[in-house]
Amino acid sequence: MEQIFDIYLLEALINGLLFGGVLALLSLGLNLIFGVIDVVWICYAEIVMFGMYAIYWLHAVYGIPIVPAALLAIALTGAMGFLVHYLVISPILGSPPINQLLATGGLLFFLQSFATLLWGIEFRNLGLRLPVLQWGELYFSYARLLAFGIAVIGMIAIYLFLTRTYIGTAIRAISQDREIMTLMGVDSRRVYLVTSVVGGSLAGLAACLLVLQYDVHPFVGLSFGPITFVICVLGGLGNMIGGFIAAFILSEIISIGGFYAELEWGYVLAFAVFIVVMFIRPEGILSKKS
Amino acid sequence: MIAKNRLKKAGLGLLAAAALVAGAYGAQAQDKEIKIGVIYDYTGPLAAGGSKLQALGAKIMIDYFNSQGGVEGYKINAIYADAQSKPDVAINEAVRLIEQENVDMLLGFYSSAQCVPVSAKVDSLKKFMWITTCISPAVLKDRNLQYVFRPQPHGGLFGLLSPEFLAHYSQEKLGIAPKDLKVAIIHEDGAYGSGVAGGNEEGAKKQGFKVVLKEGYSATAPDLSSLVTKLKRARPDVILHTGYNPDITLFLRQSRELGLRFKALIGHGAGYGVPDKLFEAFDKDANHIFNVDPVSIWLVKPDLLKAGLGDITKMVGERYRKEEPDTKEFSAHVGMAASNAYVFFSDVLPRAIKDHGGIDADALRQAALATDIPVGGTLMGYGVKFNPPEHAMAGQNDLASPVVVQYIDNKAHIVWPRELQSLDPVLPLPSSSPYAK
Numbered sequence: 190m191e192q193i194f195d196i197y198l199l200e201a202l203i204n205g206l207l208f209g210g211v212l213a214l215l216s217l218g219l220n221l222i223f224g225v226i227d228v229v230w231i232c233y234a235e236i237v238m239f240g241m242y243a244i245y246w247l248h249a250v251y252g253i254p255i256v257p258a259a260l261l262a263i264a265l266t267g268a269m270g271f272l273v274h275y276l277v278i279s280p281i282l283g284s285p286p287i288n289q290l291l292a293t294g295g296l297l298f299f300l301q302s303f304a305t306l307l308w309g310i311e312f313r314n315l316g317l318r319l320p321v322l323q324w325g326e327l328y329f330s331y332a333r334l335l336a337f338g339i340a341v342i343g344m345i346a347i348y349l350f351l352t353r354t355y356i357g358t359a360i361r362a363i364s365q366d367r368e369i370m371t372l373m374g375v376d377s378r379r380v381y382l383v384t385s386v387v388g389g390s391l392a393g394l395a396a397c398l399l400v401l402q403y404d405v406h407p408f409v410g411l412s413f414g415p416i417t418f419v420i421c422v423l424g425g426l427g428n429m430i431g432g433f434i435a436a437f438i439l440s441e442i443i444s445i446g447g448f449y450a451e452l453e454w455g456y457v458l459a460f461a462v463f464i465v466v467m468f469i470r471p472e473g474i475l476s477k478k479s
Numbered sequence: 480m481i482a483k484n485r486l487k488k489a490g491l492g493l494l495a496a497a498a499l500v501a502g503a504y505g506a507q508a509q510d511k512e513i514k515i516g517v518i519y520d521y522t523g524p525l526a527a528g529g530s531k532l533q534a535l536g537a538k539i540m541i542d543y544f545n546s547q548g549g550v551e552g553y554k555i556n557a558i559y560a561d562a563q564s565k566p567d568v569a570i571n572e573a574v575r576l577i578e579q580e581n582v583d584m585l586l587g588f589y590s591s592a593q594c595v596p597v598s599a600k601v602d603s604l605k606k607f608m609w610i611t612t613c614i615s616p617a618v619l620k621d622r623n624l625q626y627v628f629r630p631q632p633h634g635g636l637f638g639l640l641s642p643e644f645l646a647h648y649s650q651e652k653l654g655i656a657p658k659d660l661k662v663a664i665i666h667e668d669g670a671y672g673s674g675v676a677g678g679n680e681e682g683a684k685k686q687g688f689k690v691v692l693k694e695g696y697s698a699t700a701p702d703l704s705s706l707v708t709k710l711k712r713a714r715p716d717v718i719l720h721t722g723y724n725p726d727i728t729l730f731l732r733q734s735r736e737l738g739l740r741f742k743a744l745i746g747h748g749a750g751y752g753v754p755d756k757l758f759e760a761f762d763k764d765a766n767h768i769f770n771v772d773p774v775s776i777w778l779v780k781p782d783l784l785k786a787g788l789g790d791i792t793k794m795v796g797e798r799y800r801k802e803e804p805d806t807k808e809f810s811a812h813v814g815m816a817a818s819n820a821y822v823f824f825s826d827v828l829p830r831a832i833k834d835h836g837g838i839d840a841d842a843l844r845q846a847a848l849a850t851d852i853p854v855g856g857t858l859m860g861y862g863v864k865f866n867p868p869e870h871a872m873a874g875q876n877d878l879a880s881p882v883v884v885q886y887i888d889n890k891a892h893i894v895w896p897r898e899l900q901s902l903d904p905v906l907p908l909p910s911s912s913p914y915a916k
Contacts (some may be wrong), residue, residue, distance in 0.1 A: 196709060198708075200711070201704075310521070310523070313724060313759075314760045322740065326738075330733070333736070402729075404724070406524065406725065408523055408774060409725075415699055416701065440702075443707075444702075444704065451694050451696075452694060452695075452706050453695065456697070
C-alpha cells in the first residue's frame with residue numbers, strides 16, 4: 190500500500206502548498222505596487238522585517254495582545270509604505286528604471302542597517318508555540334494554515350478592493366495607462382500614495398504571519414527578498430493572480446524537489462524552471478504587459 | 480680651577496646626555512605596540528549566531544592585557560573590523576588591515592566560510608593569523624599554511640565526539656546495540672557544517688551506526704519542511720545537527736509542527752552554543768538537547784587548572800556580565816575566544832618578543848610552533864601544541880578537544896567525556912518533550 194501511496198509524499202505536497210501561502214502573501218503587495226506605480230520595491234522584505242519587529246515589541250515586550258499588536262503593525266507598515274513613496278519614490282518617478290531600482294536597493298541597506306542600529310543583531314521571537322493539527326500520520330502547522338488562509342483571503346480582498354471600490358477602479362485605470370488617466374483629470378499622485386499604503390499594509394500582514402514562524406532579525410529579508418522577487422517576475426511583474434499562482438508553482442517544486450532529492454536541489458530545480466520560463470515567456474506566465 | 484669647572488661641566492653634560500638617552504629609551508619603550516587586526520561578524524546573521532559573543536571574549540582579553548600594561552612592554556593596539564557575515568567582506572577587511580592599516584597580525588574569525596579563503600590570502604601575504612574560532616578542517620587540512628594557527632579543536636573532532644558518546648550509551652540508555660542505532664546527519668552546507676558532518680559520518684561508520692540520512696541545506700533557507708518530512712520517513716533514533724541560529728530554530732519549530740520524533744538531538748556548536756536563544760524560543764522544549772563544543776570556561780573546575788587561571792575565568796565572567804547584563808546562562812562562545820586569545824597573549828607573544836626577536840610574522844610563527852602548554856594550562860582545560868609544518872593539518876592544536884554538554888533548564892552540564900562529567904546524561908528524551916519518540 191505504502192508503495193502505491195506514500196503518505197510522506199502527500200505531506201511534502203501539503204508542505205509545499207502551505208509554504209506557497211507564505212510566499213503568495215509576500216508577493217501580493219510587491220506586485221500591486223509594481224503593477225500600479227511601475228517601480229520595483231527591492232526593499233519590500235525589509236518593510237516586512239520592520240512589521241515583524243513592531244509585533245515583537247508591541248506583543249512580547251509591551252504586552253499588547255497579539256491581535257491589536259498585529260493591527261498596529263499593519264498600520265505602521267502602511268505608514269512606511271506612504272513614507273517610502275513620498276520620500277524616495279515620488280522624487281524619482283520620472284527617472285530611468287535603473288535609478289529607481291538603485292534607490293530602493295539603497296533603501297534596503299539603509300533599513301537593514303537602521304534596524305541593526307536600533308535593535309542590534311539579536312534574534313528575537315515571540316516565544317509563541319501554536320498548537321499542531323494532527324490527522325493520522327499527517328501534521329499541519331496552524332501558523333502555516335493561518336498564513337495560507339490569510340493569503341487566500343488577502344487575494345480575494347485585494348481583488349474586491351480593485352474591482353468594487355472607486356479608488357480601486359482608479360488604481361486599475363492608472364495601471365493600464367498612467368498618462369491618459371492623468372490627462373483625464375485623475376490625481377495620479379493620490380492613487381500612488383494609496384497604492385503604497387495598501388502595499389505597505391500587505392507587507393505588515395505578511396509580517397504578522399511570518400513572525401509566528403520565524404525569528405526576527407535585521408537580515409530576515411535575505412531569506413525572503415530574492416524568492417519573493419523571483420515569484421513576482423515569474424508570475425508577470427504587476428500581475429497579482431500570476432504572482433499568486435507562481436508562488437504555489439515554485440513552492441511545490443521546492444518541496445517535492447527537496448523531498449525526492451537533497452533540499453538544495455529543490456531550489457536548484459525551482460530556479461531552473463524560472464530560467465526556462467523566462468526564455469519562453471519573458472513577460473511571465475500571466476503577464477498583463479508584453 | 481678651570482680644570483675643575485670643565486670637569487663639572489663635563490659631568491653635568493654627561494648626566495644630561497644620559498637623561499636624554501634614558502628619556503628617549505623610555506619613550507620608545509612606551510611607544511612600542513603590536514597592532515592587531517581583529518575580525519569578527521558584528522552584523523549579519525552570524526553576529527547573533529555566536530560571532531558577536533566571540534568578539535566580546537577576544538576584546539575582554541585584549542582590554543585585560545592592556546590594563547596590565549600590555550605584553551612585554553608592548554601595548555596592544557587592536558583595530559576591530561566587521562566581516563558582516565560575508566566571506567568577500569572578510570577577505571577585503573583582512574587585506575585592508577594588512578595593507579592599509581599595517582597591522583602586525585590578524586586575530587579572530589568566526590565563520591569557516593570566511594576562514595578558508597582569508598587564511599590562504601593572509602598566508603600568501605606572509606602575515607601571522609591566530610584563529611580563535613572557525614572550526615572547519617578545510618581551513619588547514621592539506622593546505623600547508625605557514626603562518627596560520629588555530630588553538631581551537633577542529634570540526635572533524637566535533638563530528639567524531641558525538642558518535643563516540645552515543646556508542647558508549649546506546650545499549651545502556653537507549654537499549655539499542657550500536658550496530659542497530661539509526662542516526663541522521665543534517666548540516667548547514669558551508670565549510671563549517673560540511674566539515675563537522677564529515678566527522679559525524681566517519682564516526683558513525685567507525686561505531687557501526689546506520690546512517691539513514693545525511694543532508695546539507697543553506698543556512699538562509701526559508702523552509703526546511705521537506706527535510707523534516709524526509710527525517711520522519713527515515714525514522715532516525717538520533718539526529719546529529721550542525722547549524723547556525725536562524726536555521727536551528729526554524730528546524731526545531733518545523734520539526735515540532737510536523738511531528739518529528741527522535742530519542743536524542745545532538746548539536747555541534749554555533750547556534751547550539753547559545754542556550755539563551757534556544758530557551759527563549761522553545762522554553763522547556765529545548766530541554767535535554769545535547770551540544771558538542773569546546774567546554775565553557777565557566778564549567779571547568781578551577782582546581783583542575785594551573786594556579787591563577789581560575790581568577791582569569793572569573794574576570795572574564797565579570798566583564799561579560801557588565802557588557803551583557805541580561806545574560807542568563809554564560810555562552811561558551813565568549814569563554815572560547817577569551818581562552819584562545821589568552822593563550823596568544825600570555826604564552827606565544829611573550830615568547831616571540833623575548834626569544835625570537837620581536838613581533839614580525841616569522842617571530843610569531845616560531846613562537847607558536849614552540850608552544851607546549853600541558854593539559855590544565857588554558858582556561859578551557861586542554862593543552863596547546865601545534866602540528867608542525869609537514870603535518871597534514873599544520874597549525875592545528877593537536878591537544879584540543881571538545882566536550883558534550885546537555886541543556887536542562889537553560890543550564891549546561893558536561894556529560895562527556897566521563898572524566899569531566901557533571902551529569903549522567905538524560906537519554907532518551909523524556910516523554911515530557913514534544914520530540915520524544
